[in-house]
Amino acid sequence: MVCHLRDVPVAATGATSINVSHLGVQYRTVEALRDVSFAVKSGRLTGIIGPNGAGKSTLMKAMLGLIPAAAGSVLYNERPLMEQRELVAYVPQRSQIDWTYPATVWDAVMMGRVKKTGWFRRFSNVSRRVAADAIERVGMSAYRDRPIGQLSGGQQQRVFLARAIAQQAEIFCFDEPFAGIDQKTQSIIFDIFHELADANKTVLVVNHDLGESITHFDDLILLNTDLIASGSRQEVLSQENLYRAYGGKVAFFAA
Numbered sequence: 001m002v003c004h005l006r007d008v009p010v011a012a013t014g015a016t017s018i019n020v021s022h023l024g025v026q027y028r029t030v031e032a033l034r035d036v037s038f039a040v041k042s043g044r045l046t047g048i049i050g051p052n053g054a055g056k057s058t059l060m061k062a063m064l065g066l067i068p069a070a071a072g073s074v075l076y077n078e079r080p081l082m083e084q085r086e087l088v089a090y091v092p093q094r095s096q097i098d099w100t101y102p103a104t105v106w107d108a109v110m111m112g113r114v115k116k117t118g119w120f121r122r123f124s125n126v127s128r129r130v131a132a133d134a135i136e137r138v139g140m141s142a143y144r145d146r147p148i149g150q151l152s153g154g155q156q157q158r159v160f161l162a163r164a165i166a167q168q169a170e171i172f173c174f175d176e177p178f179a180g181i182d183q184k185t186q187s188i189i190f191d192i193f194h195e196l197a198d199a200n201k202t203v204l205v206v207n208h209d210l211g212e213s214i215t216h217f218d219d220l221i222l223l224n225t226d227l228i229a230s231g232s233r234q235e236v237l238s239q240e241n242l243y244r245a246y247g248g249k250v251a252f253f254a255a
């Protein structure tokens with residue numbers, strides 16, 4: 001068997017990494033991802049970008065085992081990521097969350113503690129403190145008792161970020177956290193993403209926007225069913241890569 005260098009994504013020394021190899025996803029008649037291989041390093045803020053329908057959300061869900069992969073593997077520290085789900089905090093797109101569910105901000109964030117506490121067990125004082133700190137960190141303490149359905153989009157996103165923080169995960173995955181939110185909330189969320197990365201966590205974010213927000217990312221994965229490029233932001237955002245992913249449709253980007 002011939003092994004190509006591109007087949008072996010390698011993490012930087014000292015960092016852990018998620019290694020995605022030859023991942024493929026098929027929805028009935030649609031091939032959503034084809035032979036995608038890359039590594040995501042801890043300690044870096046990594047964005048997944050690409051045009052509409054490129055397979056960004058599919059990639060995140062397939063990596064986490066939320067939808068079946070037709071081919072390939074996803075390893076974390078050389079073991080299947082699916083066997084280590086307790087290490088993952090995942091925040092889906094806001095449109096996929098049932099906001100009519102009767103939960104307050106406090107309830108939603110405490111749900112992040114269930115994995116550590118176990119269902120049907122009382123939450124410890126530690127769990128309560130972790131949840132309260134997470135709510136404070138995202139600036140939502142004043143809304144603790146508010147039903148989540150009565151929050152603005154940006155506040156909802158902050159609550160789910162607090163829940164992810166309360167999980168005390170190693171790997172944080174966010175699908176389009178900036179869709180339809182204001183600048184102030186975006187900047188609060190990016191500050192927290194950077195803090196998580198600085199604490200050597202793995203932070204992976206699906207990001208639709210190629211404007212100013214892209215400059216926050218250290219590394220990028222550029223997709224269009226196939227992997228177009230992965231690596232540092234500067235490497236990935238070359239004119240050639242953008243042309244391959246978007247054709248002539250990119251009007252502006254900031255490298």
Ligand SMILES: Nc1ncnc2c1ncn2[C@@H]1O[C@H](COP(=O)(O)OP(=O)(O)OP(=O)(O)O)[C@@H](O)[C@H]1O
Binds near residue numbers: 028
């Ligand atoms: N449940 C599904 N059943 C069938 N096809 C699907 C399903 N989900 C996604 N697809 C198709 O798979 C492809 C990739 O979709 P995906 O939502 O992953 O792209 P995306 O890059 O996240 O798009 P967007 O930026 O528009 O959110 C698209 O062609 C989409 O129509």
